[in-house]
Amino acid sequence: MRMVIAAVGRLRQGPEAKLIDDYLDRHAKAGRALGLPPVTITEVEDKRGGGMASEAPLLQRAIPEGAALVIMDERGQMLSSPEFAQRIADFRDQARDIAFVIGGADGIDPELRARADLAISFGRMVWPHMLVRVMLTEQIYRATTILAGSPYHRV
Numbered sequence: 001m002r003m004v005i006a007a008v009g010r011l012r013q014g015p016e017a018k019l020i021d022d023y024l025d026r027h028a029k030a031g032r033a034l035g036l037p038p039v040t041i042t043e044v045e046d047k048r049g050g051g052m053a054s055e056a057p058l059l060q061r062a063i064p065e066g067a068a069l070v071i072m073d074e075r076g077q078m079l080s081s082p083e084f085a086q087r088i089a090d091f092r093d094q095a096r097d098i099a100f101v102i103g104g105a106d107g108i109d110p111e112l113r114a115r116a117d118l119a120i121s122f123g124r125m126v127w128p129h130m131l132v133r134v135m136l137t138e139q140i141y142r143a144t145t146i147l148a149g150s151p152y153h154r155v
């Protein structure tokens, strides 16, 4: 199984990168016993500024074939953290890779959105894509702790 984040934009060193590294490191350690692999991030950038239509094939290349496609989209479903954890466990139990996709300034191309197995919203407000990356990695780590039964997540 593979877990990847395919994201538009390059993240420079800074507080967001530190948080992401920390959550992914913690997920990698906690996920081992649960059959969850480390998460890798592939960043894509269309240097000609062609927007979501040009970004879509670059994102597509970063998505493993047959992977469950989970897009981050403010129009998506608002899941609780335990529900999110369960969706990850379900994909794992179906032996599917998981590809989380975060769009750029214009969002995610409609064709890619239409193919998503799951669209997740972090609320109806639009967040900067770098913060969505931080929030997503935290929720992946939180999901791992929920599946492990460890006390990081408290209701």
Ligand SMILES: C[S@@+](CC[C@H](N)C(=O)[O-])C[C@H]1O[C@@H](n2cnc3c(N)ncnc32)[C@H](O)[C@@H]1O
Pocket (backbone or CB within 6 Å): 071, 072, 073, 074, 075, 101, 102, 103, 104, 105, 106, 107, 108, 120, 121, 122, 123, 124, 125, 126, 127, 128, 129, 132
């Ligand atoms: C600056 S936003 C682009 C928003 C754009 N107006 C759209 O139609 O999607 C960049 C990316 O961050 C993610 N994002 C932003 N706000 C979000 C939210 N509330 N929930 C989930 N993902 C979000 C999405 O992947 C989005 O493509």
